[in-house]
Amino acid sequence: MSGICDGRVVVVTGAGRGLGRAHALAFAAEGARIVVNDLGVGLDGTPGPDSPAGRVVAEIHAAGGEAVAHGGDIATPRGAASLVTTALETYGRLDTLVNNAGFLRDRMLVNLDEDDWDTVLRVHLTGHFLPLKHAAAHWRAEARAGRPPAARIVNTSSGAGLLGSLGQGNYSAAKAGIVALTLVAAAELARYGVQVNAIAPAARTRMTERTFAETMAAPASGFDAMAPENVSPLVVWLGSAASTGVTGRVFAAEAGRITVMEGWRPGPTTDKGARWSPGEAGEAVRKLLTEAEAPGAVYGA
Ligand SMILES: NC(=O)c1ccc[n+]([C@@H]2O[C@H](COP(=O)([O-])OP(=O)(O)OC[C@H]3O[C@@H](n4cnc5c(N)ncnc54)[C@H](O)[C@@H]3O)[C@@H](O)[C@H]2O)c1
Numbered sequence: 001m002s003g004i005c006d007g008r009v010v011v012v013t014g015a016g017r018g019l020g021r022a023h024a025l026a027f028a029a030e031g032a033r034i035v036v037n038d039l040g041v042g043l044d045g046t047p048g049p050d051s052p053a054g055r056v057v058a059e060i061h062a063a064g065g066e067a068v069a070h071g072g073d074i075a076t077p078r079g080a081a082s083l084v085t086t087a088l089e090t091y092g093r094l095d096t097l098v099n100n101a102g103f104l105r106d107r108m109l110v111n112l113d114e115d116d117w118d119t120v121l122r123v124h125l126t127g128h129f130l131p132l133k134h135a136a137a138h139w140r141a142e143a144r145a146g147r148p149p150a151a152r153i154v155n156t157s158s159g160a161g162l163l164g165s166l167g168q169g170n171y172s173a174a175k176a177g178i179v180a181l182t183l184v185a186a187a188e189l190a191r192y193g194v195q196v197n198a199i200a201p202a203a204r205t206r207m208t209e210r211t212f213a214e215t216m217a218a219p220a221s222g223f224d225a226m227a228p229e230n231v232s233p234l235v236v237w238l239g240s241a242a243s244t245g246v247t248g249r250v251f252a253a254e255a256g257r258i259t260v261m262e263g264w265r266p267g268p269t270t271d272k273g274a275r276w277s278p279g280e281a282g283e284a285v286r287k288l289l290t291e292a293e294a295p296g297a298v299y300g301a
Contacts, residue, residue, distance in 0.1 A: 014101025016052030
């Protein structure tokens with residue numbers, strides 16, 4: 001197996017199934033050696049019987065690639081740190097981190113209890129921050145030792161984090177946080193040779209196969225647009241040395257489509273040069289809104 005990731009070592013979190021599995025197989029097919037992480041939890045994060053990471057490692061070996069399983073929880077300091085040590089102890093290097101693991105606890109906000117809020121924020125947002133922090137510390141040390149890396153981080157946001165999604169207040173907030181984390185990490189880590197981008201994917205996995213059963217179903221023949229494997233080529237390219245110069249970006253990826261997502265930037269503005277009264281501010285806002293673009297619809301609204 002060889003290609004644009006020859007010689008690279010890639011960690012993919014939550015790679016036991018769904019999108020993460022597809023990314024791991026696609027990186028391996030391009031010559032990378034993979035740390036396949038998965039804790040093996042249920043759709044709502046409840047403990048599962050075993051980690052599916054070993055099965056994906058077996059698939060990569062069967063295809064002639066190299067991979068090692070990691071069954072830790074990426075949202076704990078120990079699990080996150082051991083992602084990096086597993087890569088270094090097994091393969092002697094780390095080049096790319098794909099943050100992907102996560103699960104859902106969907107509820108309307110009035111029914112969302114604090115545990116469902118904390119748990120989802122923890123697995124997605126903390127589960128991105130901690131692996132990123134440990135990988136970045138390694139790459140900073142490499143840069144300082146005179147071995148500047150061509151390191152890459154690919155984070156996983158969601159349309160829910162960009163536009164909002166009904167019944168997913170916790171998940172949307174976490175995924176929006178991942179976008180902000182991506183922007184800050186790209187700016188802070190550029191000096192160490194680390195590029196950081198995010199994707200907002202859509203694909204048929206256990207996370208979506210029930211809610212979008214009809215729209216995501218595999219066709220009897222032809223292009224299976226919603227297969228998770230369709231998202232992975234972009235992730236592999238972003239995670240390769242070939243993506244030099246691309247950092248701090250968010251890409252939507254679905255089927256055969258790649259879209260650069262353009263974020264918040266100032267729209268219509270007005271300046272009184274002095275303090276407004278509330279009534280005046282309201283009048284100014286109503287006028288500005290007639291000039292502003294309407295926001296995209298919240299998913300499910
Ligand atoms: N499927 C989609 O359409 C879609 C859309 C937008 C965003 N996403 C995001 O893509 C990512 C992958 O989702 P998927 O659809 O493949 O879901 P999935 O449930 O098939 O896979 C997620 C994997 O993460 C693992 N995991 C969960 N918590 C973990 C932890 N603490 N440590 C290690 N592993 C853990 C699970 O065991 C599971 O195998 C998620 O971040 C999800 O929010 C998916």
